[in-house]
Amino acid sequence: MSYSFVESDELKLLRETVANFAEKEIKPIAQQLDKQEKFSHHLTEQMGNLGLFGTIVSQDFGGQGMDYLSYAVAVEELAKIDSSQAATIAAHNSLGAGPIFYYGSQEQKDKFLPNLCTGRGLWGFGLTEPNAGSDAQATQTTAKYVGDSWVLNGQKIWITNSATDMTKGLTIQAVTGRLKDGRPELTCFLVPYNTPGLNCRPMSDKMMWRASNTGEVFLDDVKVPDHLILGRKGQGFKIMMETLDNGRISIAAMGLGLAKGALNLSLNYAKERKSFGVPLIKHQAIAFKLADMATRIEAAENLLYKCCWAKQKKLAFAKLACMAKLYCSEVAEFCSREGQQIFGGYGLMKEYPIERFYRDAALLRIGEGTSEIQRLVISRYLN
Numbered sequence: 444m445s446y447s448f449v450e451s452d453e454l455k456l457l458r459e460t461v462a463n464f465a466e467k468e469i470k471p472i473a474q475q476l477d478k479q480e481k482f483s484h485h486l487t488e489q490m491g492n493l494g495l496f497g498t499i500v501s502q503d504f505g506g507q508g509m510d511y512l513s514y515a516v517a518v519e520e521l522a523k524i525d526s527s528q529a530a531t532i533a534a535h536n537s538l539g540a541g542p543i544f545y546y547g548s549q550e551q552k553d554k555f556l557p558n559l560c561t562g563r564g565l566w567g568f569g570l571t572e573p574n575a576g577s578d579a580q581a582t583q584t585t586a587k588y589v590g591d592s593w594v595l596n597g598q599k600i601w602i603t604n605s606a607t608d609m610t611k612g613l614t615i616q617a618v619t620g621r622l623k624d625g626r627p628e629l630t631c632f633l634v635p636y637n638t639p640g641l642n643c644r645p646m647s648d649k650m651m652w653r654a655s656n657t658g659e660v661f662l663d664d665v666k667v668p669d670h671l672i673l674g675r676k677g678q679g680f681k682i683m684m685e686t687l688d689n690g691r692i693s694i695a696a697m698g699l700g701l702a703k704g705a706l707n708l709s710l711n712y713a714k715e716r717k718s719f720g721v722p723l724i725k726h727q728a729i730a731f732k733l734a735d736m737a738t739r740i741e742a743a744e745n746l747l748y749k750c751c752w753a754k755q756k757k758l759a760f761a762k763l764a765c766m767a768k769l770y771c772s773e774v775a776e777f778c779s780r781e782g783q784q785i786f787g788g789y790g791l792m793k794e795y796p797i798e799r800f801y802r803d804a805a806l807l808r809i810g811e812g813t814s815e816i817q818r819l820v821i822s823r824y825l826n
């Protein structure tokens with residue numbers, strides 16, 4: 444038997460532990476953090492104490508050595524309550540610590556990873572630029588070898604976890620030359636936060652993920668030694684794209700969790716709120732909405748968990764990761780919109796968490812490759 448739909452006792456325990464934490468510690472302050480657009484150090488440290496940092500990093504470097512299904516379930520349980528906290532964890536593990544663990548030298552892993560597995564250190568993933576989003580090869584940040592080190596110049600935008608006083612560094616993709624066919628040669632650099640010339644500024648006025656830190660990154664003659672190249676020179680784009688394959692699993696988990704959270708809120712409301720003398724759920728139009736939400740959630744869950752299973756078995760999983768990211772984000776949007784409809788006018792008020800869920804769902808179809816880009820990649824697998 445190689446395929447199982449039964450959760451192990453270990454996985455159930457993890458799910459329960461993260462769910463209890465989210466309910467007890469995050470839920471009471473999620474609305475307020477969203478309103479104030481405030482990143483919470485306290486919650487970040489607490490999530491670290493719970494073992495949610497360095498989830499997929501092996502124990503040799505201070506990580507938890509979790510499998511991908513466990514990691515996805517942990518992210519899902521956070522997103523059921525608050526996407527911002529789930530985003531801090533998903534970005535840090537998949538995009539921050541992940542590439543260092545998978546591609547770093549022994550020296551780089553020993554130097555950076557232990558600190559990134561505690562909840563007291565964050566690491567950002569600097570791919571997107573003002574003029575290079577979906578077209579990630581259009582990077583304009585440059586790295587030139589001068590004297591005895593690389594000198595980086597350029598700008599990155601919308602980098603999660605990049606502008607907090609817990610941030611320890613960033614992985615930066617930069618152009619290090621030209622390939623024979625004229626395309627840029629791209630290389631990843633590990634840039635510690637205290638490197639002179641590196642400046643990160645928090646970005647504000649976001650519609651969603653308002654308690655997650657998003658920053659603008661400026662690189663002004665930033666000197667990085669050769670030994671802080673991640674992987675090899677010229678391997679940058681491959682590293683970034685493979686990192687996104689993994690990252691899409693955690694964005695899918697955020698979508699699944701958000702959808703489940705929206706269903707929970709809507710179901711409770713539909714049982715309590717009465718119209719025409721009966722609870723809303725007794726109206727078939729409302730009951731059918733809930734049925735559609737539950738059905739799509741079931742399909743999304745199966746797709747995501749199958750993807751985690753493929754990743755864990757070292758089978759090809761990139762197409763499944765795109766599908767899971769695309770589908771789970773669309774289910775999240777569907778469930779939060781239908782949920783809002785069930786709440787009627789109250790669903791449009793900030794006092795009710797379903798309004799936040801509706802806003803938070805929007806990023807899922809943009810981050811780590813937009814829905815259009817997922818469809819583009821999936822369609823290429825079909826040819």
Ligand SMILES: Cc1cc2nc3c(=O)[nH]c(=O)nc-3n(C[C@H](O)[C@H](O)[C@H](O)COP(=O)(O)OP(=O)(O)OC[C@H]3O[C@@H](n4cnc5c(N)ncnc54)[C@H](O)[C@@H]3O)c2cc1C
Pocket residue numbers: 534538567568569570571575576577578600601602603604652657806809810811812813814815816819
């Ligand atoms: C809150 C937040 C956090 C983020 N965190 C990070 C992070 O940690 N690290 C990081 O590097 N980036 C991060 N991003 C950036 C994110 O990954 C990009 O916004 C995303 O990849 C899209 O790029 P863009 O915004 O430049 O849109 P564009 O690339 O300009 O796209 C605009 C529109 O055109 C469509 N489009 C573009 N090209 C095609 C095509 N070939 N075919 C069809 N449609 C196309 C897109 O789908 C989209 O609808 C974050 C963004 C946000 C908002």
